[in-house]
Amino acid sequence: MTATTAPVLPVVEVDLPPEEAAELAEGLDHVGDEHADTVLLVARALGDQPDARSVEILGVSADGLRLGVSAADGSVWPVQVPFASPARTSLEIYGALMGLVAAARGVVGDSEPLTSIEAEFLEDQGMTTVAATVSARRLLAPGLLEVTLAGLAPVPLHGGDEYVVLMPDPPDEVLRPGFSVSDLAGVPLETAPRATYTLRARRPAAGEADVWLVLHGDEGAVSSRLAAAEPGAPVAVWGTRRSYDPPEGTRTQLLVCDETALGAVAAVVDGLADGERAVVVAETGGAGIRPALPERPGVELRWVHRSGAAPGTTSALLDGVRAALAECPVLADLDGLFVFGAGEAARMRELRTALRRETGLARDRVRLTGYWNAAR
Numbered sequence: 001m002t003a004t005t006a007p008v009l010p011v012v013e014v015d016l017p018p019e020e021a022a023e024l025a026e027g028l029d030h031v032g033d034e035h036a037d038t039v040l041l042v043a044r045a046l047g048d049q050p051d052a053r054s055v056e057i058l059g060v061s062a063d064g065l066r067l068g069v070s071a072a073d074g075s076v077w078p079v080q081v082p083f084a085s086p087a088r089t090s091l092e093i094y095g096a097l098m099g100l101v102a103a104a105r106g107v108v109g110d111s112e113p114l115t116s117i118e119a120e121f122l123e124d125q126g127m128t129t130v131a132a133t134v135s136a137r138r139l140l141a142p143g144l145l146e147v148t149l150a151g152l153a154p155v156p157l158h159g160g161d162e163y164v165v166l167m168p169d170p171p172d173e174v175l176r177p178g179f180s181v182s183d184l185a186g187v188p189l190e191t192a193p194r195a196t197y198t199l200r201a202r203r204p205a206a207g208e209a210d211v212w213l214v215l216h217g218d219e220g221a222v223s224s225r226l227a228a229a230e231p232g233a234p235v236a237v238w239g240t241r242r243s244y245d246p247p248e249g250t251r252t253q254l255l256v257c258d259e260t261a262l263g264a265v266a267a268v269v270d271g272l273a274d275g276e277r278a279v280v281v282a283e284t285g286g287a288g289i290r291p292a293l294p295e296r297p298g299v300e301l302r303w304v305h306r307s308g309a310a311p312g313t314t315s316a317l318l319d320g321v322r323a324a325l326a327e328c329p330v331l332a333d334l335d336g337l338f339v340f341g342a343g344e345a346a347r348m349r350e351l352r353t354a355l356r357r358e359t360g361l362a363r364d365r366v367r368l369t370g371y372w373n374a375a376r
C-alpha cells in the first residue's frame with residue numbers, strides 16, 4: 001500500500017456529461033463531509049478496516065467507491081469498496097451507495113449505533129406533509145420577494161438555516177395522512193413541482209415563517225407559482241432540515257451567499273451569540289438590491305455585485321471572499337475559521353476549491369452548498 005494525497009473533490013471515473021460528473025463529485029463530497037460516520041461504517045464493515053478512525057471519499061468508478069483511510073501521520077491510504085453491481089449514472093451510484101450502507105449494517109447488526117444517513121432516512125419517513133397556506137407577500141428588493149407562510153405549527157424548529165421543501169398547489173395525493181417526504185420520489189416533478197427554500201424567520205407561536213424567494217422569470221415552476229399565490233393559497237411543506245453546523249473550535253465565521261441564500265445567512269446571523277465574530281460577503285445583481293440584513297456588533301457586512309451580469313455567471317463572490325480574507329483582520333485566524341454559505345452550484349464549487357487550495361482550510365471548516373444550477 002502506498003500513501004496518497006486527498007484530492008480537493010472526489011474523482012469521478014465514470015463516463016458522465018461534465019456537469020453531471022461535477023455535481024456527483026460535489027454530492028459525494030457532501031456525503032463525505034456531512035455523513036463521515038456513515039462512510040466510516042462502510043469502510044470498517046466492507047473495506048476490511050475495522051480500526052479505521054477517519055475516512056474520506058477519494059473517488060468513484062462504476063465498480064465501487066475509493067476511500068481514503070487516514071493514518072496517524074496524516075497520510076491517506078486508498079481502500080476499494082465494490083458496489084454489488086456496476087453503477088453508470090449518478091442515480092445508480094447514489095443507489096449503490098445506499099446499498100453499501102445497508103450491506104454494512106447487515107455486517108455489524110445492532111452492535112453499532114445508527115449513522116447519520118440511516119437516521120435521516122428514518123427521519124424522512126416520519127417527515128409528513130404539513131398543509132400550509134401563503135398569508136402575505138412583500139417585495140424586499142427588485143427580484144427578491146418575501147413570502148409569508150401560515151399553518152406551520154407542526155413543523156419542528158431546528159434553528160440556523162432551517163430549510164423546507166415547498167410545493168404550491170399540492171395535489172390531493174400528497175395531502176393524505178401519512179404521506180412523507182420519502183414518498184415524493186414517486187410523484188412526478190412535472191405534475192407537482194417543488195423546491196427547497198430556507199425559512200428566513202420563524203414565529204412559532206403564530207405558526208408562521210417568512211421565505212426570501214428569488215424571482216427568476218417564468219421558467220421557475222415553483223418560484224413563479226409562489227410569487228403569484230394569493231393569500232390563502234395552499235402550499236405543502238416538508239421539513240425542516242439544517243446544514244449550518246460550525247465545528248468545535250470555531251472562533252470566526254465567514255458567511256457567503258448569492259441572493260438565494262440571503263435568507264439563510266440572515267437567519268444564521270440572527271442566531272449568533274453576542275460578541276461572536278463574522279464577516280458576511282453577499283452577492284446581488286447590483287447596488288440597488290440590498291435587502292436589510294440583521295446588524296450585530298462583531299458582524300461585518302460586505303456587498304459584492306454582478307453589475308448587471310446574469311446570476312451565477314461571474315466570479316464576484318470569489319473575488320469578494322478573496323478581498324475579505326486579505327482585508328479583514330478577524331479572518332486571519334484560519335485555525336478558528338468556519339466558512340458557511342450557498343449559491344449557484346458551479347460558483348460554490350469554484351469557491352470551495354479556491355478556499356481549500358489557498359487557505360488549506362480542512363473539509364469540516366468549509367460548508368458551501370449549491371442551492372441552484374445555472375446549467376439546467
Ligand SMILES: Cc1cc2nc3c(=O)[nH]c(=O)nc-3n(C[C@H](O)[C@H](O)[C@H](O)COP(=O)(O)OP(=O)(O)OC[C@H]3O[C@@H](n4cnc5c(N)ncnc54)[C@H](O)[C@@H]3O)c2cc1C
Nearest residue numbers: 195196197198213214216220221222223260371372373376
Ligand atoms: C437547501 C436549499 C435552500 C434554498 N433556499 C432558497 C431560498 O431561501 N430562496 C431562494 O430563492 N432559493 C433557495 N434555494 C434555491 C431554490 O430551491 C432553486 O432556485 C430552485 O431551482 C427554484 O425552483 P424553481 O421551480 O423556481 O426553478 P426551477 O424549475 O428549478 O429552474 C428553472 C430555471 O431557472 C433557473 N434558476 C433556478 N433558480 C434560479 C435562481 N435563483 N436564479 C436564476 N436562475 C435560477 C434554473 O437554472 C432553470 O434554468 C434553496 C435551495 C436549497 C438546496
